[in-house]
Amino acid sequence: MIRPVLFILLLISTAKSVVAQTNLSFEFDPSIPVWIGSDSLEHPWAGGLNFVQFSDIDVDYDGDMDLFVFDRSGDEISLFITEEVNGEPVYRYQHGGHALFPADVRYRAAMVDYNGDGKNDLFTYGIGGLKVYKNVGNAGAGVQWQLAKNLVMSEYPGNDYTNLYVSSSDIPALVDVEGDGDIDVLTFNIAGERLEYHQNQSMELYGIPDSLIYVVKNECWGQFREDVNNNGVVLNDTQSPCGSGSNVPDPQRAEAPEHIRETEEENGFEPTRHAGSTVLALDMDDNGVYDLVLGDVSYPNLTMLINGGTEPNTNSAMISMETNFPSNTTPASMQLFPAAFYVDVNHDNVKDLIVGASARTVSQNQKSVTYYENLGTNSLPDFLYRSKSFLQGDMIDHGLGSIPMVFDQNGDGKRDLLVAHFFRYKETLNKECAFLVYRNTGTATEPEMTYYDSDFFGLTSLGLGLRSIPSFGDLDDDGDVDMVIGLENGTLNRYTNSAGAGNPVNFIAQAQLTDNNGTAINVISYAAPQLFDLNDDGLLDLIVGKKTGELAYYENTGTAAAPIFTLKNDTLGGIDVGVNDPNGYAVPHFFRVNDTTHLFLGAYDGKLHYYNGIDGHLHEDSTFHTVSHNFLGLDVGLYSSFWVEDIDNDGQLNLFVGQDLGGLHLLEVNPDSNLGLDELEEQHNWILYPNPANEIVTLAALTIQEEAEVAVYNMLGEKVASTSIFGKGELDISNYRKGVYLVVITSGDNKEVLRLVKN
Numbered sequence: 001m002i003r004p005v006l007f008i009l010l011l012i013s014t015a016k017s018v019v020a021q022t023n024l025s026f027e028f029d030p031s032i033p034v035w036i037g038s039d040s041l042e043h044p045w046a047g048g049l050n051f052v053q054f055s056d057i058d059v060d061y062d063g064d065m066d067l068f069v070f071d072r073s074g075d076e077i078s079l080f081i082t083e084e085v086n087g088e089p090v091y092r093y094q095h096g097g098h099a100l101f102p103a104d105v106r107y108r109a110a111m112v113d114y115n116g117d118g119k120n121d122l123f124t125y126g127i128g129g130l131k132v133y134k135n136v137g138n139a140g141a142g143v144q145w146q147l148a149k150n151l152v153m154s155e156y157p158g159n160d161y162t163n164l165y166v167s168s169s170d171i172p173a174l175v176d177v178e179g180d181g182d183i184d185v186l187t188f189n190i191a192g193e194r195l196e197y198h199q200n201q202s203m204e205l206y207g208i209p210d211s212l213i214y215v216v217k218n219e220c221w222g223q224f225r226e227d228v229n230n231n232g233v234v235l236n237d238t239q240s241p242c243g244s245g246s247n248v249p250d251p252q253r254a255e256a257p258e259h260i261r262e263t264e265e266e267n268g269f270e271p272t273r274h275a276g277s278t279v280l281a282l283d284m285d286d287n288g289v290y291d292l293v294l295g296d297v298s299y300p301n302l303t304m305l306i307n308g309g310t311e312p313n314t315n316s317a318m319i320s321m322e323t324n325f326p327s328n329t330t331p332a333s334m335q336l337f338p339a340a341f342y343v344d345v346n347h348d349n350v351k352d353l354i355v356g357a358s359a360r361t362v363s364q365n366q367k368s369v370t371y372y373e374n375l376g377t378n379s380l381p382d383f384l385y386r387s388k389s390f391l392q393g394d395m396i397d398h399g400l401g402s403i404p405m406v407f408d409q410n411g412d413g414k415r416d417l418l419v420a421h422f423f424r425y426k427e428t429l430n431k432e433c434a435f436l437v438y439r440n441t442g443t444a445t446e447p448e449m450t451y452y453d454s455d456f457f458g459l460t461s462l463g464l465g466l467r468s469i470p471s472f473g474d475l476d477d478d479g480d481v482d483m484v485i486g487l488e489n490g491t492l493n494r495y496t497n498s499a500g501a502g503n504p505v506n507f508i509a510q511a512q513l514t515d516n517n518g519t520a521i522n523v524i525s526y527a528a529p530q531l532f533d534l535n536d537d538g539l540l541d542l543i544v545g546k547k548t549g550e551l552a553y554y555e556n557t558g559t560a561a562a563p564i565f566t567l568k569n570d571t572l573g574g575i576d577v578g579v580n581d582p583n584g585y586a587v588p589h590f591f592r593v594n595d596t597t598h599l600f601l602g603a604y605d606g607k608l609h610y611y612n613g614i615d616g617h618l619h620e621d622s623t624f625h626t627v628s629h630n631f632l633g634l635d636v637g638l639y640s641s642f643w644v645e646d647i648d649n650d651g652q653l654n655l656f657v658g659q660d661l662g663g664l665h666l667l668e669v670n671p672d673s674n675l676g677l678d679e680l681e682e683q684h685n686w687i688l689y690p691n692p693a694n695e696i697v698t699l700a701a702l703t704i705q706e707e708a709e710v711a712v713y714n715m716l717g718e719k720v721a722s723t724s725i726f727g728k729g730e731l732d733i734s735n736y737r738k739g740v741y742l743v744v745i746t747s748g749d750n751k752e753v754l755r756l757v758k759n
Contacts, residue, residue: 024598026632026655026667028095032647034396034438035450041394044449046093047078047636048397048663050365052356053171054341055111057120059100061139067091067345069391070109072360073400074606074637074660077101077109080391082347089347091391095665099633100143102133107168114148114174114183114200115210123174126151129163130172130185132212142718144737154185154198154214164198164214165190169276169297171339171358175290177221177281179312182209186221186290188277193228194242195279195292197221197314222292223317224305226277231296233303233321278339278358282351286380289316293325295338297359301325302332302340326353330385332370335428336363345390350374353383354390364425365399365662367392397663398436399424401639403528403587403602404656404664406647407472407481409452410504414440415647417449418456421662422467422639432460433468445649457483457495457507465489469587473531473540477561483507486527486544491520513542516557516566523552528587534597535618539563549577549584549603553618573611574623577603587641590614593653599624600631602641606660608634632667636660685752686745692757693733699743699754700728708747712756733758 034044050073056065059079067080079097082089101122111120119135122145130152137144154164164185166172172187182200189196197218202211220242225234237243276297281290289309293302304325309316324331332338337359342351353372357363371390376382387393396402401422409416417438423431435456442448459468465488475482475494479501485493495507512520521527521544528545535541539556542565546552551572558564578584587602601609613625634640636659643656657665686708688699699710712721712731720736723729731743733756741756 024593024653025670026653027670029654029666029668030093030095032666033442033448035441035448037451041396043080043091043093043391043394044396045095045664045666046391046395047657047659047665048395048402048661049078049369049392050400050661051358051360051363052369053109053339054343054345054354054356055109055120056343057111057135059094059097059143061119061137064089064347065344066094067343068109068111070105071637071661072107072358073365074639075106076637076659076661077105078661096633098635102145102147104131108171110171110174112174112183114212116181116208117210121148125166125168126163129166149212152185152212152214154216156216157219167192167276169358171278171295173279173281173290173292175281177290177312178314179288180204182211185214186279186281186292188226188279189219191228192277193225194219194237195221195224199314217314221314222305222307223315226294226296231294231299231301231303233294233305233318235305235318235321276337276358278337280340280342282342282381283379284381286377288312292318293340295334295340295358297337300333300335300338302338302355326372326383326385329372329383334363334368334370335359335425345371346373350376351378351381353381361400362429366397366424368425395663396438397661398434399662401467401660402658402662402664403469403641404643404658405470405472406643406645406656409437409439409456411480411499411502412440413502414442414444414447415645416440416452417656418470419658419664420467420469421658424662431466433464433466434460435468435470447648464493467526469528471529471531474560475531475540475563477559481505484513484529484531484542486529488526490522490524490527490547492527492529492544513565515554516564521554521565524548526585528585530588530590532590534590534614536597536615541565543572543588543590545586545588545601547578547585548582549575549579549586551575551586551588551601555618569618569620571620572624573599573614573617575601575609575611577601577605577609581605585639587658589642589644591644598644600642600644600655602639602658604638606635606637606640608632608640608642608657636665685747685750686754688743688754688756691755694758695732695734697731697733697756698728699725699731699745701747706747708745711744711746713742713744 030045034041053070055068057068059066064082066082069078077098079094080091081094083092105124107125110123113120121135122133124131132149133145134148136146152164155161166187174183177184180203182202184200185198198214199217201213202209223242225237278295280293284291288311289307291307292305302325304322305318306320308319332355334357338355339358341354344351352374355370357368367389369390369392371387372383373386374381398419399421403420405418406415419436423433426432437453437456438449439452440447441450469486471484472481480497482497483495492513494510494513496510497505498508499506515521523544523546526547530543531540541556542554544552553569553572554565555568556563557566577586583604585604589600597614599611608631609629610627610631611624638660641658644653647654652669655667707726710723711719714720736758738758743754743756745752
C-alpha cells in the first residue's frame with residue numbers, strides 16, 4: 001500500500017528569517033465530512049474534475065489496479081488508490097499523487113503496457129505526436145519512470161521517417177491491432193479525415209514487444225472517412241487512399257513538413273482542417289477485431305463504428321454505425337468534444353465505459369464524467385448508464401477556478417464555507433458565476449459541512465461577470481459582517497448586512513466601493529479583495545489582487561463605522577506573480593499567527609506563494625520576504641487560492657485550497673511534524689556539494705564537529721536513506737530519481753535541513 005503523501009517543504013533555499021516556533025507544515029486531512037442532503041460525499045476534498053481522461057495503473061504494486069485521472073483543463077493529475085474496506089475494494093483519493101508522475105505530462109495521458117512486463121507505461125504528448133515513459137518501478141522502490149521515447153517516430157509512405165503525428169487536441173487508440181502482442185497506434189491523419197494504422201514492428205523485428213518502432217500499414221484503416229465539416233462518417237469510402245484499402249502516397253504529409261508541423265502546433269496553430277477527434281478501440285461484438293467509438297470536437301455525441309472483419313488484420317472495413325452511442329441506454333451527450341475510455345472502475349474485473357469532456361473551458365465542468373457500467377464482458381460489453389458525474393458527485397465541485405472562504409452565514413457562531421469560482425457551465429455553451437454555501441451542521445469543534453445554497457445572494461441574476469470574489473468584514477461597526485465583491489471589470493461593490501449580530505446574513509446593495517477621493521476603486525480587471533487589518537490598528541483595510549499579478553493596498557484612514565480607503569501602495573510588498581505571464585490572477589489571503597502576519601497568495605500558475613516579513617513593511621518602497629513560490633510543494637495546475645482557518649478549534653490551523661478543477665483540498669497543520677518552518681531557518685552549520693548532482697555529494701560540517709544523523713526525504717516525505725557521519729561524509733545518490741530532496745541533519749539539539757537536487 002502506498003504511504004500517505006506528506007507535503008514537506010520544497011524549494012526552501014530562500015527560507016531564512018523565519019519566525020521561530022511557527023509550524024506551518026500542513027498535511028492533507030479529509031476528516032471533515034461533507035453532505036449533500038442525506039448523502040455523505042466519499043471524496044469531498046479531492047479537488048474536482050473538469051475535462052478528464054481515465055486509465056488504470058498499479059501505482060503501489062500491490063496487485064490491484066488504481067485509477068489514474070488526467071485532466072486536460074490545466075494538465076492536472078489525480079490519483080485514486082484501490083483499498084479494501086470491510087472486504088470490499090473502494091477508491092481512496094491520494095492527495096499529491098501528481099508528484100508520482102513526470103512533470104511534463106501535457107494534453108493527454110494514457111497508461112498502456114507496451115513492453116509486456118505487466119506494468120502500465122505512460123503515453124503522453126510529444127511535440128507533434130507521442131512521448132513515452134517506461135514504468136521501471138517496483139514495490140520496494142515505488143513508482144519510477146524512465147524516458148523511453150521523447151518523440152515516437154514512424155515510417156510513412158515514400159520512406160518518410162518522421163514523428164508519428166497526433167494532434168495535441170486528439171486522443172488516439174493505443175491497442176494491439178493485429179493481435180501479435182505489441183502496441184500499435186490508430187490516429188487520425190493530419191487532415192483529420194481518415195484513421196491511420198501505425199503498426200508496431202517490435203514483434204516482427206525482435207520477437208518481443210519492448211520496442212516502439214512504427215510504420216504506416218494503412219492510411220485509411222476501417223475504410224471510412226470523417227467529414228471535415230461535421231461529424232458525419234462515410235463508410236466504404238472510395239476516395240484515395242481509402243479506395244485501395246492499403247498504402248498509397250500521403251498528400252497531406254507533403255503539405256506540412258515536420259518542422260512546420262512542430263512549430264505550428266507548439267504555437268497553438270493546428271495544421272488540420274478537422275480540429276479534433278477522440279478514438280476508443282474496443283471489441284463490441286466478440287468477433288476478434290476492434291470496433292471504434294469516435295468523439296468530435298464540435299459535437300456532443302459519440303459515434304460507434306462496427307468492424308466487419310472476423311480476425312485481427314489491417315484491412316477490414318467498418319460496415320455499420322450508431323450515431324448516438326450507446327443507444328441501448330441513455331446515449332452519451334457531452335457539450336462539447338466527448339472522449340470515451342474503457343477501464344474497470346467498479347472493481348469487478350470487467351471494463352466499464354467512461355465518457356469525459358475534452359473541450360477546455362466550453363464544455364461541462366460540474367457534470368462532465370458519464371459512467372456506464374458494463375454488465376457484459378470485455379469482448380461483448382453491455383453498457384448501462386449509471387451516472388453523469390462519476391467521482392464528481394462525491395466531491396465538492398462547482399465548475400472551474402474555485403475560491404474558498406469561511407464566514408458565519410447564519411449567525412449561529414459556527415463558521416460556514418463559501419465557494420466562489422471563475423465560472424460554471426450553463427447550457428448551452430454559456431457560463432455563469434455563483435457563490436455556493438456549505439453550512440456547518442456539526443459543532444464548533446467537530447464541523448460537518450452540508451450543501452445549503454447553489455446561488456448564494458442570487459449572484460447569477462446580478463450580471464456582475466465571471467470570477468466574482470467576495471470578502472467579508474464589519475464595515476459599519478454594528479456587530480455583523482458586511483460584504484465587498486470584486487468584479488470582472490476590476491471594480492468592487494459594497495453590500496451592507498442588515499441582519500444584525502447572531503442572525504442569518506441579509507445583504508443590501510449599497511454602491512461601488514470608492515477611495516478617499518470619492519473615485520471608484522478599479523484595478524482594471526478581475527479584482528480579488530480581502531478585508532483585513534493589515535497595519536494592525538484595529539481598522540479593516542482593503543487589499544485587492546489584480547489580474548496582472550500585483551496587490552493594491554488601501555489603508556482605512558477613516559473609522560471602524562465609516563471606513564475611508566486610501567491607496568497607500570499599488571504594488572504591495574513588491575509582489576508580482578504575473579511577472580512571467582500577464583495572467584497573474586493574484587488572490588491574497590493574509591492571516592496572523594502569534595501576532596505575526598503571513599501571506600498565502602494564490603495565482604494563475606497554481607502554486608502557493610508564501611511571504612512573511614510583512615509587519616512594518618507596508619510603505620511603497622518595501623518588499624516582503626519570499627519564503628517560497630512553491631510552498632508545501634502544492635501545485636493545483638491553475639488558479640490557486642487559499643484560506644487559513646482553525647475550522648475545528650483544535651489549536652491547529654486548517655488550509656482550504658481552491659483550484660482550477662473547481663473543488664477544494666483540505667489540509668491541517670501536523671503538530672508532530674519535525675519539518676515545520678522553524679526547522680528550516682538557515683543555520684549555516686553544514687554545506688552540501690556539488691548541488692545539483694547525479695552520483696556522489698559531500699556533506700561537511702562548518703562549525704559542529706560531532707557525530708550527526710542524516711536522513712534524506714523525497715518529495716512525498718518518504719525517507720529514502722539514512723546514515724551517520726562525523727564532520728564530513730558522502731551520500732551516494734546515483735539510484736535516486738531526478739528531483740528535489742531534503743537532507744535533514746541532526747546533531748545533538750541542532751537540526752538543519754538542506755535542499756538537494758538530483759539531476
